[in-house]
Amino acid sequence: MRYVIYFIIGFCLWLLLTLSVNLDHLVAGIIVVLLGTIIFGGYFTDKPIKFLQLHRLFWLIIYIPVFIWCMVKANIDVAYRVLHPERPIKPGIIKIKTTLKTNIAKVFLANSITLTPGTMTCEIDGDYLYIHWIWVQTSYVDKASRIIARSFEKYLRRIFE
Amino acid sequence: MISPIGWIIIWIGVFFDILGAVGLVRFPDVYNRLQASTKCVTLGTFGIMIGIFLLKGFSPMGIKALICGGFLLLTSPVAAHALMKGSLHFGTKMWKGSVVDKYGEDKLGGEQIEKPKEEK
Amino acid sequence: MSSIIFSILAIGGFLCLYRIYQGPSISDRAVGVDIMGILFVGITALSALFYDLSYLMDLSITLAMFSFIGTLALAKYLEKRSLDD
Numbered sequence: 203m204r205y206v207i208y209f210i211i212g213f214c215l216w217l218l219l220t221l222s223v224n225l226d227h228l229v230a231g232i233i234v235v236l237l238g239t240i241i242f243g244g245y246f247t248d249k250p251i252k253f254l255q256l257h258r259l260f261w262l263i264i265y266i267p268v269f270i271w272c273m274v275k276a277n278i279d280v281a282y283r284v285l286h287p288e289r290p291i292k293p294g295i296i297k298i299k300t301t302l303k304t305n306i307a308k309v310f311l312a313n314s315i316t317l318t319p320g321t322m323t324c325e326i327d328g329d330y331l332y333i334h335w336i337w338v339q340t341s342y343v344d345k346a347s348r349i350i351a352r353s354f355e356k357y358l359r360r361i362f363e
Numbered sequence: 364m365i366s367p368i369g370w371i372i373i374w375i376g377v378f379f380d381i382l383g384a385v386g387l388v389r390f391p392d393v394y395n396r397l398q399a400s401t402k403c404v405t406l407g408t409f410g411i412m413i414g415i416f417l418l419k420g421f422s423p424m425g426i427k428a429l430i431c432g433g434f435l436l437l438t439s440p441v442a443a444h445a446l447m448k449g450s451l452h453f454g455t456k457m458w459k460g461s462v463v464d465k466y467g468e469d470k471l472g473g474e475q476i477e478k479p480k481e482e483k
Numbered sequence: 484m485s486s487i488i489f490s491i492l493a494i495g496g497f498l499c500l501y502r503i504y505q506g507p508s509i510s511d512r513a514v515g516v517d518i519m520g521i522l523f524v525g526i527t528a529l530s531a532l533f534y535d536l537s538y539l540m541d542l543s544i545t546l547a548m549f550s551f552i553g554t555l556a557l558a559k560y561l562e563k564r565s566l567d568d
Contacts, residue, residue, distance in 0.1 A: 215430075218430060219427065219430065220428075221423045221426060223462060242412075243374045273402075273406050274406070276402050276406075277379055277382075277402055277403055277406050280382070280383075280398075280399050280402050280403055281379075281382050281387065281403070283399070284382055284385055284386040284389060284390075284399060284403075285382075289389065289390070289391075291390070291391075291395060291460070292460065292461075292472055293392075293394060293395055293460070293462070294461050294462040294463035294464060295456065295457075295463065295464045295465050295467070296463060296465050297465040297466075297469070301481060312440070312444065313437070313440040313441070316401070316402075316443060316444060317405065317406075317436075317440055318439035319366055320398075322394075322397070322398050322401075322444075322447065323440075323444055323447075324441065324444070324447050324448060324451060324466055325448055325451075327468065331467045332446065332465060334394050334398065336395060336398055336399075338462050338463060341462075341463045341465070360451045373488075373529075373563060374488075377488055377491055377492065377525075380491075380492060380495055380522060380525060381491050381492070381494065381495045383518065384493070384494070384495035384496075384498035384499055384518070384522070385498060386499050387498060387499060387502050387514070387515065387518055388501060389490075389504055393508065393511050393514060394512055396511065397514050399552070400514065400518045401517075404518050404521045404522060407524070407525065408521055408524055408525040408528075411525045411528055412528060415528060415529075415531075415532050418532065419532075423537055424531060424532075424537050424540050424541075425541040427537075427541065427543075427544060427562070428528060428543075430539060430544065431524070431528065431540070431543055431544045431547055433519065434544065434547055434548070438547070438551040439521060439550075439551075441555075442517055442550075442551055442554040442555065442558075443517070444515060445554065445555055445558035445559075446510070446513055446514060446554060446557070446558045448558065448562065449510070449513070449557070449558035449559070449560075449561030449562045450508075450510035450513075450561055451559065452561065452562045452563065453508075453509070453510060453561045453562070453563070455508050455510045458538055461511070477561045482563065
């Protein structure tokens with residue numbers, strides 16, 4: 203089952219990349235995607251049935267504009283810190299606790315944290331994430347998790363769990 | 364109508380790109396440099412790709428630009444994360460103005476913060 | 484217009500080169516290489532737009548992939564692990 207879904211996703215990507223329905227392109231694409239499926243399909247997600255549930259896709263589409271807005275805010279924040287003559291930074295590495303359980307959700311949480319204002323993931327260790335923060339407001343685990351991670355977790359839980 | 368919006372987004376992207384490069388030179392230690400430059404350069408290049416998509420529409424070049432933008436958005440945080448973990452394990456010290464280092468306390472045995480130089 | 488944009492991005496590339504030349508530790512140089520790779524992806528895509536050559540966009544995607552893999556290899560080296568785990 204998971205191999206089939208992997209094959210379909212890979213073949214859609216190939217169609218988008220070539221953007222032609224020539225017979226040669228189709229045959230080459232089928233061969234290449236089959237090879238990729240045989241080699242890498244085993245590393246794919248455990249429950250591919252989740253791809254077919256429509257409410258997850260709905261929340262994903264809601265999540266993308268929120269995420270891009272956070273990215274724009276992060277860049278304006280960094281621009282302020284770069285262009286300010288005195289470089290207002292107070293960096294440090296802190297620890298937060300996440301309530302997400304599955305691995306893929308944790309990876310997406312880490313990527314979202316990296317691209318949003320002033321924070322960057324160093325390492326994931328079980329339920330704890332180590333965050334490099336460019337302007338440390340607090341070093342307590344609970345308070346920092348509330349500031350950094352809560353706004354993403356409520357979307358990611360609906361998408362991936 | 365679409366075309367001026369595309370050009371404006373491309374210019375915003377170029378502005379953030381150069382800002383990321385300036386941040387790479389100005390900030391004091393490797394973690395702050397990574398932070399500033401990864402964010403700015405990723406959004407800048409993503410903006411350039413979105414601008415090309417708006418200018419070209421659903422032609423092969425536009426679709427490829429969109430795929431390239433999505434790929435950058437997925438991989439660039441992973442690369443930054445790997446570099447950050449690598450330099451933490453390599454033993455690069457943090458800047459002397461840093462306030463807290465939980466990772467060094469937990470995993471590496473002591474905070475990895477550079478000592479301020481004694482003034483004579 | 485194109486010459487102005489390319490000049491600005493080239494200045495960015497030279498700032499990265501300065502960091503690669505100057506950087507006090509190896510990690511700073513690795514960061515410079517990573518950022519320069521992503522900047523060059525943008526430059527290649529803009530060349531594809533200005534000169535209307537569609538194959539440069541393929542080159543841009545490939546450059547993004549190779550930059551990512553190169554950065555991962557550099558990070559593994561910094562972490563003092565072997566390349567195959």
